[in-house]
Amino acid sequence: MQALTNRLKLVNRKPMTFVEKLYLWNILKGMAITFRHIFKRKATINYPEQKRTFSPVFRGLQVLNRDEEGKERCTACGLCAVACPAEAITMEAAERSSNETHLYREEKFAARFEINMLRCIFCGLCEEACPKNAIYLSQTFAPSNYSRKGFIYKKDDLLIPHPKENPDAYAKALGERKKITN
Amino acid sequence: MAEQKQILKVTIDNISVEVEQGTTVLQAARKIGGDVAPPAMCYYSKLNGSGGKCRTCLVEIAAGSSADPRPMPKLVASCRTPVMDGMVVKNITSEKVIDARNGVVEFLLINHPLDCPVCDQAGECDLQDLSFNHGKASTRFEFERRTFEKEDVGPNIQLHMNRCILCYRCTYVADQLTNERVHGVLDRGDHSEISTYISKAIDNDFSGNMIDVCPVGALTDKTFRFKNRVWFTKPVDAHRDCEKCCGKVTLWRRGRDVLRVTARKDEWNEVQSFEGNTGWICNECRFDKKHIGDWEYDGETNIKRHSVIAQGKYPWLVMPKEILPDVMGGRDPKLMMDIHDVSEVNDPIIDLSKIKGPSTSKTFNK
Numbered sequence: 001m002q003a004l005t006n007r008l009k010l011v012n013r014k015p016m017t018f019v020e021k022l023y024l025w026n027i028l029k030g031m032a033i034t035f036r037h038i039f040k041r042k043a044t045i046n047y048p049e050q051k052r053t054f055s056p057v058f059r060g061l062q063v064l065n066r067d068e069e070g071k072e073r074c075t076a077c078g079l080c081a082v083a084c085p086a087e088a089i090t091m092e093a094a095e096r097s098s099n100e101t102h103l104y105r106e107e108k109f110a111a112r113f114e115i116n117m118l119r120c121i122f123c124g125l126c127e128e129a130c131p132k133n134a135i136y137l138s139q140t141f142a143p144s145n146y147s148r149k150g151f152i153y154k155k156d157d158l159l160i161p162h163p164k165e166n167p168d169a170y171a172k173a174l175g176e177r178k179k180i181t182n
Numbered sequence: 183m184a185e186q187k188q189i190l191k192v193t194i195d196n197i198s199v200e201v202e203q204g205t206t207v208l209q210a211a212r213k214i215g216g217d218v219a220p221p222a223m224c225y226y227s228k229l230n231g232s233g234g235k236c237r238t239c240l241v242e243i244a245a246g247s248s249a250d251p252r253p254m255p256k257l258v259a260s261c262r263t264p265v266m267d268g269m270v271v272k273n274i275t276s277e278k279v280i281d282a283r284n285g286v287v288e289f290l291l292i293n294h295p296l297d298c299p300v301c302d303q304a305g306e307c308d309l310q311d312l313s314f315n316h317g318k319a320s321t322r323f324e325f326e327r328r329t330f331e332k333e334d335v336g337p338n339i340q341l342h343m344n345r346c347i348l349c350y351r352c353t354y355v356a357d358q359l360t361n362e363r364v365h366g367v368l369d370r371g372d373h374s375e376i377s378t379y380i381s382k383a384i385d386n387d388f389s390g391n392m393i394d395v396c397p398v399g400a401l402t403d404k405t406f407r408f409k410n411r412v413w414f415t416k417p418v419d420a421h422r423d424c425e426k427c428c429g430k431v432t433l434w435r436r437g438r439d440v441l442r443v444t445a446r447k448d449e450w451n452e453v454q455s456f457e458g459n460t461g462w463i464c465n466e467c468r469f470d471k472k473h474i475g476d477w478e479y480d481g482e483t484n485i486k487r488h489s490v491i492a493q494g495k496y497p498w499l500v501m502p503k504e505i506l507p508d509v510m511g512g513r514d515p516k517l518m519m520d521i522h523d524v525s526e527v528n529d530p531i532i533d534l535s536k537i538k539g540p541s542t543s544k545t546f547n548k
C-alpha cells in the first residue's frame with residue numbers, strides 16, 4: 001500500500017532483547033531527555049514579575065479617550081452601545097453647560113458611562129463603531145476581582161488620565177496607540 | 183354637474199398604475215410603493231403647497247403622455263409634476279436620476295454639520311437615510327460651513343439652524359395649522375435661515391407639529407433633548423381624550439418613563455391620517471403629558487425591520503416558560519448580582535421624563 005505521507009513509521013515488532021526487557025535502560029533514556037531540557041530555553045515566564053508584550057492588535061480593557069486638551073471625546077451617541085453584541089455598554093447623556101466647555105468636546109456628553117465587563121467579549125466593535133474616536137481597546141485585560149460588582153466599570157474607571165495634569169499616566173494609558181488627531 | 187375625474191394610466195419603473203387626474207408623479211409612485219417611490223425631503227402630502235424645494239425627488243420622464251410621447255428634456259421634480267395619461271416615468275431604473283440625486287444629496291450636505299452623534303433626530307432622520315443611500319463618504323466642499331447659534335423657538339422647541347435644509351415644511355405648518363405665524367424664512371439664497379422675528383415665542387397650540395414635519399434635526403423637542411437615543415426608546419401607540427386634537431400619539435418610552443410624545447407616522451414618515459383628518463397633535467399632548475397614566479395603551483408601534491429603532495425589539499418573540507422555579511420546588515434561583523444595585527445608569531431616583539429640558543451635570547451629581 002502506498003503511504004499517504006513520508007512520515008510513515010513502521011511499527012517495530014521485533015521481540016525485545018534482554019536489556020530492553022529490564023526496562024531500566026529505557027527509564028534512563030527518558031531521564032536523559034528530561035535532564036537535557038533543564039538547560040533549554042524555558043517556555044514559561046514568571047508572571048506577574050515578567051510580562052509578555054501584547055501584539056498591537058490585542059483587544060483588552062476599554063479606555064475612554066480624551067483629546068490633547070483633556071476634553072472628553074465621548075458625546076454619548078450610543079453607537080457603541082448599539083453595536084455591542086453583548087449589550088455591555090449603557091450610558092446617559094447630558095447637555096454641556098457654558099462653564100464646562102473645557103471638560104467636554106461636544107454640546108452633549110456622557111454623564112454616565114458603564115461597561116459591564118462580565119458581559120463584554122472584547123470584540124472591539126465598540127471601538128469600530130465610535131465616530132468620535134472616543135473609545136478604544138487597550139493592551140491590558142480587566143484585573144480579577146473578588147466580587148461581581150467590581151466588573152461594572154463606571155466612567156471614572158474607563159477614562160484615560162488627563163494629558164495635561166497627569167501626562168505620564170496619560171502616555172502610559174495611550175500605550176503604543178498612535179496619537180489620534182482631530 | 184359634478185365633474186368626473188379622469189383616470190390616467192402611468193408607468194413608473196415599468197410598473198403601471200392608474201391614478202386620478204391631478205395626481206403628482208410622486209403620489210402615483212407612492213401608490214406603487216417600495217423603492218419606486220422617490221425620496222422626498224420637502225414635499226409633505228399633508229401640507230398644501232409644499233414641495234419643489236429640495237430636488238431629491240427628481241425623476242426622468244421618458245414619455246410625456248400618449249398624446250405627445252416625447253421625453254421631457256430635463257429631470258423633473260416628481261412632487262410637483264402632475265401625471266398625464268400614458269406617461270412613462272423612470273426613477274430607480276434611470277442612471278441619470280440616481281446620478282442627479284447623488285448630486286442633490288451632496289448639495290444638501292454642503293452646509294450640514296453632520297453632527298448626528300449629538301443630534302436627537304439621528305435614527306429617524308430622512309437626511310441620514312438619504313445620505314446613507316446616496317451620499318459620498320467625503321465632501322468636496324472646501325469652504326467654511328455656515329454656522330448659527332442654536333435658538334429657542336418657544337419654550338419647548340429647539341432650532342439648530344445649522345442642520346436645516348430649508349424645506350419650508352415648518353413654515354407651512356405654522357401657516358396652515360396655527361392662526362398666527364410668527365416665524366419664517368429670513369434673508370435670501372445662501373443666507374436664508376428659519377427664524378422668528380426677534381426670537382418671538384411661538385405659543386400656539388399646534389406649533390409642536392413642526393418638530394414632526396422637519397425632515398432633519400433642525401427642529402427638535404426640547405423636553406426630549408439628549409434624554410436618550412431614539413433607538414433605545416420603545417415606541418408604543420397610545421391615545422387620550424383631548425379637546426384640542428385627535429389625541430392619537432406614539433409614546434417613546436424607556437421602561438415606564440415616557441420620554442417623548444410624537445404624532446403617529448405613516449410609512450412615508452408623515453403624520454398619519456385618521457378618518458380623513460391629519461393626526462396633528464396639540465402641544466399639551468406633546469409636551470405636558472409625560473406620565474404613563476395620562477395615556478391609554480393602543481399597542482406596539484410598527485417599526486420597519488431595517489430601521490435602527492427596531493434594534494433590540496422582538497415583537498414576535500415568544501419567551502419560553504421559566505422552568506427553574508419548577509425544578510427547584512418553587513424557589514427562584516439566587517441572583518449573584520442584581521445589576522440595578524451596582525449600575526448608576528437609569529437611576530430610578532432621576533426621572534428624566536419629569537425634567538423639562540435636557541439634563542445637565544447637576545441632574546446627575548445631586
Ligand code: SF4
Pocket residue numbers: 080083084085086087088089115119120121122123124125126127
Ligand atoms: S468589546 Fe465588544 S462586547 Fe466588549 S463592550 Fe465593546 S462591543 Fe461590547
Ligand code: SF4
Pocket residue numbers: 073074075076077078079080081091110126129130131132133134135299
Ligand atoms: S464612546 Fe464613542 S460610540 Fe460610544 S457613546 Fe461615546 S462617542 Fe458614541
Ligand code: SF4
Pocket residue numbers: 345346347348349350351352353376392395396397398400401
Ligand atoms: S427647520 Fe426643518 S422643517 Fe423648517 S425649513 Fe428647516 S429643515 Fe425644513
Ligand code: FES
Pocket residue numbers: 221222223224225233234235236237238239240259260261262
Ligand atoms: S420633495 Fe420634491 S423637490 Fe423636495
